[in-house]
Amino acid sequence: MTQFQVDSDALITTTGAARATMSRIQAEVAALLGQLTGLEGSWTGQASTQFQAAVSAWRTTQQHVEQSADALNQALGQAGQQYAEVEQANARLFAR
Numbered sequence: 741m742t743q744f745q746v747d748s749d750a751l752i753t754t755t756g757a758a759r760a761t762m763s764r765i766q767a768e769v770a771a772l773l774g775q776l777t778g779l780e781g782s783w784t785g786q787a788s789t790q791f792q793a794a795v796s797a798w799r800t801t802q803q804h805v806e807q808s809a810d811a812l813n814q815a816l817g818q819a820g821q822q823y824a825e826v827e828q829a830n831a832r833l834f835a836r
Contacts, residue, residue, distance in 0.1 A: 746820075758813045759813060766806065
């Protein structure tokens with residue numbers, strides 16, 4: 741028999757906290773990207789070209805991480821909501 745215990749409120753609360761953290765990270769990433777791309781106008785040559793390619797690769801990776809974190813957070817929120825709904829439905833089964 742499978743046993744589990746879930747605090748659905750904790751899952752839902754964590755979803756909100758994670759969303760806030762992700763927003764702060766996105767703001768920091770935007771600031772960093774602005775600083776890095778700001779060099780484009782003052783730097784030319786092979787090293788600059790390679791640097792710009794590295795920034796582009798980093799941005800692609802960062803976008804994948806952001807999408808993955810968002811998907812994880814959405815799943816966490818849905819799981820918390822579903823656990824809460826199932827518990828409420830089960831409680832109604834025994835209500836008189």
